[in-house]
Amino acid sequence: MAEKSKTSIPFWRDIRKLNVLIQIVFVILVIIAGFVLVNNMQTSLDQLGKTFGFEFFQDQSSFAIPPESLEFDRTDPYWYAIVVGLVNTVKVALIGIILATILGTFMGIARLSSNWLISKIAEIYVEIIRNIPLLVQLIFWYFAVFVNLPDARFSIEFFGVFLSNRGLFLPWAFPSETFSIWAIYLGVALIIAIIAYIYRRNQLKRAERPGFPGFTAMGVFMVLAAMTWFFTGPAPLNLEFPVFGRFNFDGGIVLSTEFSALLFGLVIYTGAFISELVRAGIQAVAKGQVEAAKALGLKGSKVLQLVVLPQALRVIVPPLTSQYLNLTKNSSLAVAIGYFDVTRVANTTINQTGHGLEVIIILMACYLTLSLLISMVMNAYNRRIKLVER
Amino acid sequence: MAKAEKSDEGIIVCREVNKWFGDFHVLRGISVTVQKGEVIVICGPSGSGKSTFIRTINRLEEHQKGDIIVDGIELSNDLRNIDAIRSEVGMVFQQFNLFPHLTVKDNVTLAPIWVRKQRKSEAEALAMQLLERVGIPEQAEKYPGQLSGGQQQRVAIARALAMQPKIMLFDEPTSALDPEMIKEVLDVMKELAETGMTMLVVTHEMGFAREVADRIIFFDYGQLVEENTPENFFNNPEHDRTKLFLSQILH
Amino acid sequence: MKRILIVAFAVLLMVPGLLSSAQGGDTLAAVQARGVLNCGVNGQLPGFSGLESDGSFTGFDVDYCHAVAAAVLGDGDAVEFFPLTAPQRFDVLASGEIDLLIRNTTYTVSRDTDLGNNFAPPTFYDGQGFMVRADSGIGSVADLDGASICVGTGTTTELNLADTFAARGINFEPVVFETTDETFAAYDAGRCDAVTTDLSGLASRRTTLGNPSDHNILSEAISKEPLGPVVRHGDDNWYDIVKWTVYATFFAEEAGITSGNVGSFDRSDPEVDRFLGEISTKFGLDAGAFAAAIGAVGNYGEIYDRNVGPLGIAREGGLNASFQNGGLLYAPPFR
Numbered sequence: 001m002a003e004k005s006k007t008s009i010p011f012w013r014d015i016r017k018l019n020v021l022i023q024i025v026f027v028i029l030v031i032i033a034g035f036v037l038v039n040n041m042q043t044s045l046d047q048l049g050k051t052f053g054f055e056f057f058q059d060q061s062s063f064a065i066p067p068e069s070l071e072f073d074r075t076d077p078y079w080y081a082i083v084v085g086l087v088n089t090v091k092v093a094l095i096g097i098i099l100a101t102i103l104g105t106f107m108g109i110a111r112l113s114s115n116w117l118i119s120k121i122a123e124i125y126v127e128i129i130r131n132i133p134l135l136v137q138l139i140f141w142y143f144a145v146f147v148n149l150p151d152a153r154f155s156i157e158f159f160g161v162f163l164s165n166r167g168l169f170l171p172w173a174f175p176s177e178t179f180s181i182w183a184i185y186l187g188v189a190l191i192i193a194i195i196a197y198i199y200r201r202n203q204l205k206r207a208e209r210p211g212f213p214g215f216t217a218m219g220v221f222m223v224l225a226a227m228t229w230f231f232t233g234p235a236p237l238n239l240e241f242p243v244f245g246r247f248n249f250d251g252g253i254v255l256s257t258e259f260s261a262l263l264f265g266l267v268i269y270t271g272a273f274i275s276e277l278v279r280a281g282i283q284a285v286a287k288g289q290v291e292a293a294k295a296l297g298l299k300g301s302k303v304l305q306l307v308v309l310p311q312a313l314r315v316i317v318p319p320l321t322s323q324y325l326n327l328t329k330n331s332s333l334a335v336a337i338g339y340f341d342v343t344r345v346a347n348t349t350i351n352q353t354g355h356g357l358e359v360i361i362i363l364m365a366c367y368l369t370l371s372l373l374i375s376m377v378m379n380a381y382n383r384r385i386k387l388v389e390r
Numbered sequence: 391m392a393k394a395e396k397s398d399e400g401i402i403v404c405r406e407v408n409k410w411f412g413d414f415h416v417l418r419g420i421s422v423t424v425q426k427g428e429v430i431v432i433c434g435p436s437g438s439g440k441s442t443f444i445r446t447i448n449r450l451e452e453h454q455k456g457d458i459i460v461d462g463i464e465l466s467n468d469l470r471n472i473d474a475i476r477s478e479v480g481m482v483f484q485q486f487n488l489f490p491h492l493t494v495k496d497n498v499t500l501a502p503i504w505v506r507k508q509r510k511s512e513a514e515a516l517a518m519q520l521l522e523r524v525g526i527p528e529q530a531e532k533y534p535g536q537l538s539g540g541q542q543q544r545v546a547i548a549r550a551l552a553m554q555p556k557i558m559l560f561d562e563p564t565s566a567l568d569p570e571m572i573k574e575v576l577d578v579m580k581e582l583a584e585t586g587m588t589m590l591v592v593t594h595e596m597g598f599a600r601e602v603a604d605r606i607i608f609f610d611y612g613q614l615v616e617e618n619t620p621e622n623f624f625n626n627p628e629h630d631r632t633k634l635f636l637s638q639i640l641h
Numbered sequence: 642m643k644r645i646l647i648v649a650f651a652v653l654l655m656v657p658g659l660l661s662s663a664q665g666g667d668t669l670a671a672v673q674a675r676g677v678l679n680c681g682v683n684g685q686l687p688g689f690s691g692l693e694s695d696g697s698f699t700g701f702d703v704d705y706c707h708a709v710a711a712a713v714l715g716d717g718d719a720v721e722f723f724p725l726t727a728p729q730r731f732d733v734l735a736s737g738e739i740d741l742l743i744r745n746t747t748y749t750v751s752r753d754t755d756l757g758n759n760f761a762p763p764t765f766y767d768g769q770g771f772m773v774r775a776d777s778g779i780g781s782v783a784d785l786d787g788a789s790i791c792v793g794t795g796t797t798t799e800l801n802l803a804d805t806f807a808a809r810g811i812n813f814e815p816v817v818f819e820t821t822d823e824t825f826a827a828y829d830a831g832r833c834d835a836v837t838t839d840l841s842g843l844a845s846r847r848t849t850l851g852n853p854s855d856h857n858i859l860s861e862a863i864s865k866e867p868l869g870p871v872v873r874h875g876d877d878n879w880y881d882i883v884k885w886t887v888y889a890t891f892f893a894e895e896a897g898i899t900s901g902n903v904g905s906f907d908r909s910d911p912e913v914d915r916f917l918g919e920i921s922t923k924f925g926l927d928a929g930a931f932a933a934a935i936g937a938v939g940n941y942g943e944i945y946d947r948n949v950g951p952l953g954i955a956r957e958g959g960l961n962a963s964f965q966n967g968g969l970l971y972a973p974p975f976r
Contacts, residue, residue: 050755050757062800062803062804063799063800063803064799064802064803064813064815065815066814066815066816066817073807074803074804074807143823143826143827143830147826147827147830147831147832148830148831151831165830165831165832166789166832207509208509208510208511208512209509209510210503210504210510245787247787247788247789247834257832258816286485286487288483288485288487289487289489291450291483291487292481292483292487292488292489292546293489294450294476295448295450295476295479295480295481295550296476296477296480296500296501296505296549296550296553297473297476297477297501297505297553298500298501298504298505299473302504306500306504307489310491311489311490311491314491335819336819336823337823338816338817338818338823338827340817344794344817347728347794347795347819348728348794348795348799348817350728350732351727351728351731351794351795352751352795352800353751353755354731354751354755354756354757355755356732385491
């Protein structure tokens with residue numbers, strides 16, 4: 001009897017067989033659930049007399065989107081509206097990620113400062129911002145602050161920049177007729193700059209000094225660009241200042257109130273979380289590391305640059321990735337303050353067409369793609385800075 | 391043991407050094423003069439202030455009263471003086487404190503390149519020379535995490551030596567090592583002492599102290615209790631507290 | 642393990658039942674079983690559907706909810722109100738969460754077809770207008786060239802604005818919000834030079850602004866906005882009930898029946914007799930259901946005067962007058 005049980009365990013007691021069985025049962029359940037859901041969806045759509053399909057994306061949209069990045073006309077199709085929304089989302093997310101990282105790093109270091117006032121200010125900032133829901137903050141920034149800035153007629157002006165409740169108006173350089181000639185010069189200058197970069201890099205290599213050949217190249221490019229500017233004759237770029245028109249400013253470029261408020265809210269909010277990551281990352285670097293670096297005679301800034309930050313980054317980067325993802329996804333709260341991100345465009349499209357399911361599928365695909373892209377970049381970076389252990 | 395010529399000034403002069411951690415008076419009026427080429431072993435019970443004392447010499451700890459003069463430079467709040475002294479004084483820590491994100495070679499060349507402004511090839515040649523001296527040239531391309539404790543501590547010694555310091559401070563360099571690795575580190579230190587390096591060593595390795603030290607300093611309760619030659623220190627200690635300490639660690 | 646599997650299967654088998662029951666065909670039976678009518682309204686539009694300080698809703702649209710509840714349940718107060726944003730409204734209706742949508746909703750082809758709705762006769766004929774600050778110097782739509790205009794999303798106004806201004810070659814910056822409150826808050830704060838919605842909506846919201854007399858409503862209307870109750874596709878009887886309850890308010894006004902006299906009204910006219918009596922049984926309702934509706938909220942004129950009158954929107958000579966007075970309101974025969 002004992003020998004028999006050794007050779008053939010009944011399957012409901014055999015761990016290996018049970019594991020396989022559980023997997024099979026699970027797959028079957030998932031398939032059944034999927035089938036039921038699709039079937040149910042079809043029934044519901046039939047009941048409502050709706051059809052499922054993506055053809056309507058070709059239809060004319062008929063609504064207006066304020067110009068934030070791409071121009072949009074009411075005669076453009078729905079799919080292009082989604083593209084415009086996506087570009088607007090990418091715009092606010094990308095700029096937001098950069099600014100939030102800068103703010104977070106600054107605040108994280110400030111929090112560790114030995115200066116009582118600076119570290120206290122950083123602490124209060126983090127504690128207040130982290131503990132208020134982002135939606136509430138966005139509504140506050142938009143309706144209580146940005147919309148309550150002075151009217152366009154009474155804008156706050158500094159160096160040709162106008163700030164009002166209509167947005168931030170900045171001077172901007174637009175190309176003139178001679179721009180194409182200058183562009184050729186710029187091309188040549190770029191090639192020379194690349195040559196300068198390679199030369200300087202080799203020179204540094206031969207001299208075996210650390211340095212930044214990129215700076216040399218940039219300098220060369222800028223000097224050449226400035227010199228050829230005068231050869232071109234009439235200025236290839238015209239600086240345009242915002243001028244007050246009937247209701248608003250014309251000329252220059254504008255960051256709309258909605259964009260500014262959303263960007264501001266996202267940066268302030270995410271910056272608080274990033275500052276905590278930076279603080280934790282720096283604190284995770286053992287005290288002995290700083291002492292060893294100091295004992296070798298490295299100055300404070302070099303200790304930070306060569307020893308502390310490279311080690312802190314490996315602690316910071318993985319959670320930082322999820323903060324970047326959060327910021328991107330949180331930008332969908334734009335719907336509350338009138339910025340035309342992809343969610344807002346999707347909502348409007350659903351409302352005007354009734355094709356909720358299709359639009360939501362596209363919307364989810366948009367965010368999934370963005371998130372996967374960010375994760376990919378950050379994971380690649382993380383692999384690069386990972387420590388080698390035994 | 392070959393002694394370098396002694397000047398009356400001394401390469402390290404400490405006069406009435408006092409330090410407090412909050413209310414805790416950790417160094418109570420320490421006065422020591424170290425001559426060039428001398429090897430001083432500092433011992434004492436834990437918490438006696440011996441580690442704190444050598445850490446004040448390169449300003450990892452600030453002293454509040456008294457003077458410390460290293461190689462003619464007074465240690466004050468002047469950043470330039472602190473930087474100058476730190477590049478003259480090498481230090482080896484109990485926990486090695488190698489930079490885990492850099493290879494062994496990069497650990498050793500980091501300071502010569504960024505502080506001494508040496509060429510990379512120059513710094514690397516020196517690094518290889520030093521790694522050979524501490525007996526691990528084959529580990530140059532590895533990362534600290536891939537080495538044993540003894541190997542790491544030898545890299546740490548090489549890293550400190552790469553700055554070509556006049557003085558080396560050792561803060562319990564063998565305390566974190568497995569017993570079988572202690573000897574390889576002590577051997578490197580012995581070899582270093584023979585070249586005439588000025589060394590201050592905080593350690594419990596009494597064998598090392600007896601064999602290598604020129605003088606032994608005994609700390610207790612933040613005070614310098616006894617300063618003596620190894621022979622007298624072990625065979626004929628002057629103070630009761632020294633006797634008590636020795637009876638506790640020697641059997 | 643076995644027990645878990647059985648439970649999992651049971652749940653799966655129930656899922657389609659749970660999900661599809663919401664869209665079940667017989668709304669009347671569902672409402673009567675529930676004992677309460679679920680009615681979707683705006684909730685941010687005083688005079689049409691406004692939230693009172695005690696948490697109750699009042700207004701023109703709200704009264705039509707009460708009328709239907711009275712006809713269907715015999716109790717005009719058996720209504721639960723669902724305040725909805727413009728983008729939400731059709732999804733909430735389609736999902737079955739509400740039985741009826743009366744939220745100043747414009748009757749259009751695409752909403753009737755693509756969105757799968759049925760529109761009852763318009764209860765309010767409106768047009769899209771603009772409100773501007775009195776000191777802005779804007780006197781007509783043409784003056785709005787280059788202006789920022791606040792507008793609610795998911796509305797016909799959003800589309801009309803783009804269409805009309807493109808056709809007239811007027812440039813504008815749309816500033817678009819989800820809710821009526823947000824739209825007008827942004828306008829009030831000065832984010833926009835003008836705000837646009839139906840004229841009735843503008844009149845309604847002007848009363849909520851800091852200083853109503855600082856704002857002018859331009860007299861021009863740029864569109865036709867027939868507003869009325871909406872039900873979802875797929876339940877013809879329910880659609881008929883809502884449709885004829887609306888007509889009942891028209892008919893009562895034509896016949897002179899009011900909430901005050903409905904109980905004692907002279908039934909010698911055969912149509913009046915049918916109207917007040919058995920005709921409602923054709924919809925599966927109790928006899929006298931329409932009399933109950935009129936008893937609850939009164940005829941069209943009463944509803945209008947009570948709710949829209951105070952906003953200062955005149956009825957005489959407009960589209961919302963009875964056909965007898967040159968308006969568009971006209972009840973088909975109750976026969």
